[in-house]
Amino acid sequence: MTRAFYVTTPIYYVNAEPHIGQTYATAVVDTLARYHRLAGDETFFLTGTDEHGEKVAEVAEKRGVAPKEVADQYAKAFRSTWDTLGFSYDRFIRTTDPDHIATVQTILQKVYDAGEIYFQEYEGLYCIGCERFLTERDMQDGLCRDHERAPEQRKESNYFFRITRHFAWLADHIEKHPDFIRPEGFRNEALAMLHDESGLGDLCISRPKDRLAWGIELPFDRDYVCYVWFDALINYLTAIGYPAGPNFERLWKGAEHVIGKDIVKPHAIFWPILLRVIGVPLYLHLNVHGYWTVDERKVSKSLGNKIDPLVMKQRYGFEAFRYFLLRHMVFGLDSSFxxxxxxxxxxxxxxxxxxxxxxxxxxxxxxxxxxxxxxxxxxxxxxxxxxxxxxxxxxxxxxxxxxxxxxxxxxxxxxxxxxxxxxxxxxxxxxxxxxxxxxxxxxxxxxxxxxxxxxxxxxxxxxxxxxxxxxxxxxxxxxxxxxxxxxxxxxxxRWGVLRPGAPTKKGEALFPRIEPLERDG
Ligand SMILES: [Zn+2]
Missing domain, CATH: 1.10.730.10 (Isoleucyl-tRNA Synthetase; Domain 1)
Structure with a gap:
């Protein structure tokens, strides 16, 4: 019997060129997809770009261009890099794709109709990097922990998704399915978020258009656009034809995500709740990898601390670089390049x-x-x-x-x-x-x-x-x-498959020895 295997990379935010961490995540997913194809599973490999939100609008404003132009530029950079590296994706989705916009609006309306969205005035400290209001624990010395920038005081009316009322069943699901989030450390992290009373509140899912117009319009209030995370997560459904596409149900049964540890919260908390609310079964596995760090002193100055996969391909061949990434990082732990x-x-x-x-x-x-x-x-x-x-x-x-x-x-x-x-x-x-x-x-x-x-x-x-x-x-x-x-x-x-008498060929060395690097200073 054919099994379905639907595997996704995170969608990459369009404010920079592809870097080592994204290359790693995509190489992992490519490897899994190739294995499952060889195993005879019906396989679908999704990657793509996340294009809405304030950071893109900010860059566009600085450059004096439309946000879509910025999105187009980086979406093209990702796609052409992945093509050059030979990644075998089945779809490269962009959150500006028309079918995605339609799917997000269908889902928003569904969640709204189910009474899971409410309207409220809110005042607080807002981080543009995070694109959300911060709580005490998100900050250190008055700065956002993640972005090391000062949040701004904001007051606005917004729509909120009632997520807190779903924490109990989600914690129960995570406890009953030990491999739902893996490796284990991240499962524990998700459980801690759900059990922490003072931690997560309901999720703000809108932005007033007069402040941010670069997003998907709410179907029930045209003065607002959708919060970028809510829109982004839905890409996993759009790509395989939710709700009525002929392959959707079959592929979704084999759904698993690969993400970096910086985005555990949206994937482990927001996403399963949204799925449950719209009546879609939860994904099978959330696979979480650690961070790549780059020792700046050991990387050539012209590259800074960014490792460009295309430069690595040129210097060592992509198979060698890919092998190193996949072999050196223990999945789930941090690694140094x-x-x-x-x-x-x-x-x-x-x-x-x-x-x-x-x-x-x-x-x-x-x-x-x-x-x-x-x-x-x-x-x-x-x-x-x-x-x-x-x-x-x-x-x-x-x-x-x-x-x-x-x-x-x-x-x-x-x-x-x-x-x-x-x-x-x-x-x-x-x-x-x-x-x-x-x-x-x-x-x-x-x-x-x-x-x-x-x-x-x-x-x-x-x-x-x-x-x-x-x-x-x-x-x-x-x-x-x-x-x-x-x-x-x-x-x-199986042993003994090679046929005696079959012609062999000597050929060039597959991987010639690389001379150790010479460094100045
Ligand atoms: Zn932040």
Whole structure:
């Protein structure tokens, strides 16, 4: 039976070019989407841009242009960057898309009709960065904690979404579904917000048009536009055709979100409540990643502390950069980016471990087996160990990826590669080949077959992480096109699939060693 897998990145706010954190989140979602496609699940991968709100209006005013012009510029930057990096999204949504505006208005009216929205005058300290009124706990020394800017005193009448009355059932849902928000630390954070009496109040969901016109008009009051978060969250429904689109119900059953830890509150609190109020089942999982920090002293001055993914692609190739991001950050924890770290890891894992195994195997296959996958003899203990490790690594990759633990999945794959490299060292076919007996020839053939087959298993499992590299490996070991019909994890768990006699190709090094960086001062 086909399962649905609907996965989303956050939609990115259009006030800057894509940075490392956004590239990471999109690479994670791309990896999950590719895995689920290979697993035969009906997969839909959504990304896009969040375009309304005061920050965009502010930038537009400074530049003397229309807000839509600012939005267009950055939406284009995101889309073309994601295209250049080869992300396999199914839709790039913009919150200025006509179908999104219509969906937001339908939902606003529905929530209003359900009696969940009320009108009230409000006075308080307002942060433009947060685009909301602040409470005591949002501030430190008179400044917004998140934005380190002084809030302004504001008094206005606005519409409020009655969220506080929903906290009890939401806390109950989170407690009964331990993997609703993961990893666990963020689940606890959400529960703490719900249990804190003095914390969250009802959610202001409007802005008077005379102050901010850049937004979606409220269907029940044309003098107001919708608060940017309320509008933004709904993109996840718009994209797959809520409410009546033919794919909506089926895809939504497999919905999960990937976000950064700065936006837990809207996704863990506002969003499930809104879904419940409009009668849509809650999403399955909220997967929360940590922050990337960049050690400024170690990054070249021309880049500042921003890591431009296009510069990284040019310098190292995107597969190497992508691999580093996915492998280095433990999903849910903070990580620090340095180019030295990237170079060290790419050299160790991709050049030495994976790349070396492939080139040694192919060189020996050319030399001792006429450039064809050899016919193996009966397996010995060491061969049986490797063959038995294949279904284990396939199972681990499947389990970790279904929990969004991308670095752990890669760890499992590289442990398998370590074992194969050790196996090759122990069998030392280059020694055995010297004997030239029938028995030693059979041993060489068996060893090389085992190596090739282990590389096939590796290539299938690594395909979601390294989508350009995996097909090249398969082609070289005599299994071109294997990914087109592969079904994961089963085809990686199976042993003895490579056909003896299939032609192999030596080719260039997949990941040439990168020279360590030279630094001035
Ligand atoms: Zn703020």
């Amino acid at each position: 340095t180019e030295e770290g990237l170079v060290a890891r790419v050299n160790a894992d991709l050049a030495n471990n994976l790349g070396n195994l492939l080139s040694r195997t192919l060189n020996m296959t050319a030399r001792y087996a006429g450039g064809q996958v050899p016919e193996p003899g009966p397996p010995g203990d060491l061969e049986i160990e490797i063959a038995e490790a294949a279904p284990q690594v396939a199972e681990k990759v499947d389990r970790h990826l279904r929990r969004c633990q991308v670095s752990r999945a890669l760890e499992a794959i590289f442990e398998f590669l370590d074992a194969v490299n050790r196996y090759l060292e122990t069998r030392a076919p280059w020694q055995a080949a010297k004997a030239g007996t029938a028995e030693s020839d059979r041993l060489v053939a068996t060893t090389l077959y085992t190596s090739c087959e282990a590389l096939r298993v590796t290539a299938l499992l690594i395909a979601p992480f390294l989508p350009e590299t995996a097909p090249m490996i398969l082609e070289r070991i005599g299994a071109p096109g294997a990914l087109e019909t592969a079904r994961l994890p089963d085809d990686a768990a």
